[in-house]
Structures are given as structure tokens and as C-alpha cells.
Amino acid sequence: xxxxxxxxxxxxxxxxxxxxxxxxxxxxxxxxxxxxxxxxxxxxxxxxxxxxxxxxxxxxxxxxxxxxxxxxxxxxxxxxxxxxxxxxxxxxxxxxxxxxxxxxxxxxxxxxxxxxxxxxxxxxxxxxxxxxxxxxxxxxxxxxxxxxxxxxxxxxxxxxxxxxxxxxxxxxxxxxxxxxxxxxxxxxxxxxxxxxxxxxxxxxxxxxxxxxxxxxxxxxxxxxxxxxxxxxxxxxxxxxxxxxxxxxxxxxxxxxxxxxxxxxxxxxxxxxxxxxxxxxxxxxxxxxxxxxxxxxxxxxxxxxxxxxxxxxxxxxxxxxxxxxxxxxxxxxxxxxxxxxxxxxxxxxxxxxxxxxxxxxxxxxxxxxxxxxxxxxxxxxxxxxxxxxxxxxxxxxxxxxxxxxxxxxxxxxxxxxxxxxxxxxx
Numbered sequence: 001x002x003x004x005x006x007x008x009x010x011x012x013x014x015x016x017x018x019x020x021x022x023x024x025x026x027x028x029x030x031x032x033x034x035x036x037x038x039x040x041x042x043x044x045x046x047x048x049x050x051x052x053x054x055x056x057x058x059x060x061x062x063x064x065x066x067x068x069x070x071x072x073x074x075x076x077x078x079x080x081x082x083x084x085x086x087x088x089x090x091x092x093x094x095x096x097x098x099x100x101x102x103x104x105x106x107x108x109x110x111x112x113x114x115x116x117x118x119x120x121x122x123x124x125x126x127x128x129x130x131x132x133x134x135x136x137x138x139x140x141x142x143x144x145x146x147x148x149x150x151x152x153x154x155x156x157x158x159x160x161x162x163x164x165x166x167x168x169x170x171x172x173x174x175x176x177x178x179x180x181x182x183x184x185x186x187x188x189x190x191x192x193x194x195x196x197x198x199x200x201x202x203x204x205x206x207x208x209x210x211x212x213x214x215x216x217x218x219x220x221x222x223x224x225x226x227x228x229x230x231x232x233x234x235x236x237x238x239x240x241x242x243x244x245x246x247x248x249x250x251x252x253x254x255x256x257x258x259x260x261x262x263x264x265x266x267x268x269x270x271x272x273x274x275x276x277x278x279x280x281x282x283x284x285x286x287x288x289x290x291x292x293x294x295x296x297x298x299x300x301x302x303x304x305x306x307x308x309x310x311x312x313x314x315x316x317x318x319x320x321x322x323x324x325x326x327x328x329x330x331x332x333x334x335x336x337x338x339x340x341x342x343x344x345x346x347x348x349x350x351x352x353x354x355x356x357x358x359x360x361x362x363x364x365x366x367x368x369x370x371x372x373x374x375x376x377x378x379x380x381x382x383x384x385x386x387x388x389x390x391x392x393x394x395x396x397x398x399x400x401x402x403x404x405x406x407x408x409x410x411x412x413x414x415x416x417x418x419x420x421x422x423x424x425x
Contacts, residue, residue, distance in 0.1 A: 030250050032165040032168045032227065035169060037224035038312070042221060047282050049217060050269070050273075051279060052214050053200075053275070054198040056207060061263050061267075065256065066404075067219060067411050068219075068258070070407060077244060080235070080247070081389070084237075086233070088108065089104070089333070092104040095393045105330040109327030112320055112378075116324045120356040120357070123314065142363070143361045150353055154321075164321070165230075168318050171314065175312060180261070189272045193275075212418050216419050219411070220378065225382045226323025273292075277295070289301070328352075379416045383415065387408055
């Protein structure tokens with residue numbers, strides 16, 4: 001390690017703050033992280049993860065916590081390594097220079113904003129379908145419905161970042177209850193399902209190939225990188241030099257909660273449905289809730305499914321808005337223009353409202369491709385950039401030499417190469 005790495009840079013010195021006992025604010029952030037990660041993608045995870053067979057699913061289940069925790073801890077530490085109050089776009093510029101900062105800020109925005117558009121479309125579709133099929137009332141014209149829904153979510157946004165996190169943490173409770181209810185409801189219907197593939201151990205080459213293509217599904221089902229920057233900034237403001245320790249505690253509890261909850265739901269689904277039925281659900285492009293509602297012809301699930309989907313999509317929309325708005329504001333700042341903070345907030349909200357409304361009204365089918373294209377960018381920012389910074393940035397030199405760094409880098413490379421292969425095949 002060179003002298004520069006050993007030197008103490010006063011830019012990175014924070015005022016020591018006593019690490020207090022676990023607070024309500026810590027719980028709010030824990031649930032906010034959970035809320036951003038566990039959304040609409042969770043409802044497709046049993047289908048995507050279960051199609052590979054029993055043994056790949058077991059291996060993915062064992063990897064879920066370390067993949068999620070170490071990657072997001074690395075990104076949190078990266079943001080914490082910057083100056084007081086610096087978000088991810090500022091920290092990239094601080095460590096890598098103006099040009100790299102502008103490039104990463106652009107990629108960060110392009111990775112998150114398309115997902116926000118996808119949630120806008122999904123939200124409009126879910127509410128419209130619920131009004132028509134469950135409430136038996138004619139929904140308003142799509143343009144009006146989309147505008148009202150997006151405007152309603154942006155009204156929460158206008159209350160500030162803390163209001164967003166609190167709203168998401170409150171929405172997490174019914175979602176957890178709903179997932180638990182569905183997972184427990186399915187227990188009497190367990191018939192072995194995916195266990196029919198357990199007797200056949202796949203060849204090593206086939207197993208590695210299945211895992212290679214399945215890891216991105218698991219990675220992005222638990223991804224909550226869009227809210228990590230705001231989380232890290234708040235932790236540094238609250239805990240100063242102890243921010244790394246407390247943020248790691250919050251992350252570990254949030255990830256343990258999401259992994260246990262989601263894997264229980266996933267295994268309950270795949271023990272109920274056969275591999276052929278999972279393949280049928282994928283071919284019909286249905287979420288697991290919709291397929292289960294049709295499979296059991298149960299009015300309770302048929303009514304509850306769209307409500308659960310609405311909560312999942314709405315809270316994920318709010319979490320991704322934080323990251324998308326942060327990226328857009330960073331892009332504006334990189335142009336050299338410095339509007340007043342309130343004016344910039346209004347401009348950002350207006351831009352998000354107009355674009356999300358137009359896309360939700362048009363309902364284009366190309367959005368799935370956009371999400372896939374954003375995958376390699378998200379993997380690069382979440383997995384590789386913090387690990388590169390640990391090797392190169394003096395402020396992160398203390399994290400060098402940890403085995404988790406090698407693990408995160410390997411998973412990031414696997415996720416990126418698998419996504420690129422999927423795009424090309």
C-alpha cells in the first residue's frame with residue numbers, strides 16, 4: 001500500500017458521533033430498503049428461479065444473502081467514503097474526476113429511469129384490470145388513470161425523502177403479511193413440485209450453465225441500489241464516523257428479512273407447482289399470483305393478487321424515484337447549471353410526471369428490453385465500481401484484502417456476462 005493510501009485526507013474525516021442503540025429511524029430505513037428491493041420482480045421470481053430445477057435453486061438460495069449483503073454494503077461504503085452530504089454522483093466525481101463522474105452519473109440515470117417507466121406502466125395496468133375484473137366498474141380512459149396514479153405517488157415524493165422512506169416502510173407491512181399468507185396458504189397444497197427434479201443431479205457443466213444464467217435473476221430480484229445513496233448520506237449525517245458500522249447493521253437485518261421472506265414464498269410456490277406449470281406461467285407471461293389465482297380458481301387470491309401487486313409496484317416506484325431523481329439532478333449539475341434546490345426539485349418532478357405519464361399511456365411492449373439493457377449497467381455500478389474503488393481510492397484502502405471483495409467481483413462479472421449473453425442469444 002503506498003504512502004498516499006496510508007495518509008489521512010481531511011476531506012474524509014467526519015465528526016465522531018456516539019453510536020446509540022437501535023432507533024425507530026433505523027427500523028424505518030431497514031423497511032425502506034426492504035421495500036425498494038422486494039417489489040413486482042418478487043412475483044416473477046418463483047417462475048424464473050424454479051425453472052432451473054431443484055439443485056440450482058438450492059444453491060441460489062444459499063448464495064442469496066451474501067450476494068445481496070456484500071454488494072450493497074460495498075456500494076454504501078463507496079458513498080460513505082465521500083465528503084459530508086455527497087451523494088453517489090458527487091462521490092464518483094470526487095474519486096474519479098469530472099469526466100468519469102459525468103459518465104457514471106449518466107449510466108446511473110439510464111439504469112434506473114427505465115425501471116421507473118416500467119413501474120408506471122405496470123401500475124396503470126394493475127389498477128385498470130382490478131377495476132374492470134374485480135370491482136366490475138369501467139376504468140377511466142388510460143391517459144386519465146395513468147395521470148392520477150402517477151400524480152398521487154409524486155404527491156408523496158413532494159413531501160420529501162423521509163416521507164418517501166416512511167411511506168415505503170408502512171407499505172412493507174401489508175406486503176410481508178400478504179407474502180406470508182400466500183406462502184402458508186399453499187402449504188396444504190404442496191405436492192412435491194420441484195422435488196421431482198431432485199433425484200437427478202445435473203452434470204457439472206449443465207449446473208454451472210444454469211447457475212450462470214439464473215444468478216442475474218436472483219441479483220436483480222433483491223436489488224435496491226437506487227436508494228443506497230440516499231441511505232448512506234442519511235447514515236453519515238446521523239452517525240458520522242460510525243456510519244459504516246450502523247449502516248452495515250441495518251443492511252444485514254434488511255437483507256436477512258428479505259431473503260427469508262422471499263425464499264419461503266419461492267419454495268412454497270415451487271413445491272406446489274410442477275416444472276411444467278412453471279413453464280406454462282412463463283409462457284403466458286403471468287406473475288405467480290395471477291397463475292395461482294387461475295390454478296386454484298380461488299376468489300380470495302383473485303381479489304388479493306392485484307392489491308398485493310399494487311403495493312409492491314407503488315413502493316418500488318417510490319424507491320426507484322429517489323435514485324432516478326438523484327441521477328437527473330446530477331446530470332443537470334454536470335452541465336454547469338445550478339438552479340435553486342426547490343426549483344430543481346420542481347423541474348425533476350415535472351419531467352418525471354410527464355415522461356412516466358406518456359409511457360404509461362402508450363403502454364409499449366419494448367419496456368422489457370429496456371429493463372434488460374439496464375441490467376449490465378446496474379451490475380457494473382452495484383458490484384464492480386465499489387470493488388474498483390477499494391483498489392484505487394485511498395479513502396477505501398481499509399477495506400482491501402477481504403475475501404468478500406473477490407466474491408462480489410466474481411458475482412458481478414457472472415451477472416454481466418450472463419445478461420449480455422441473454423441479449424445476444
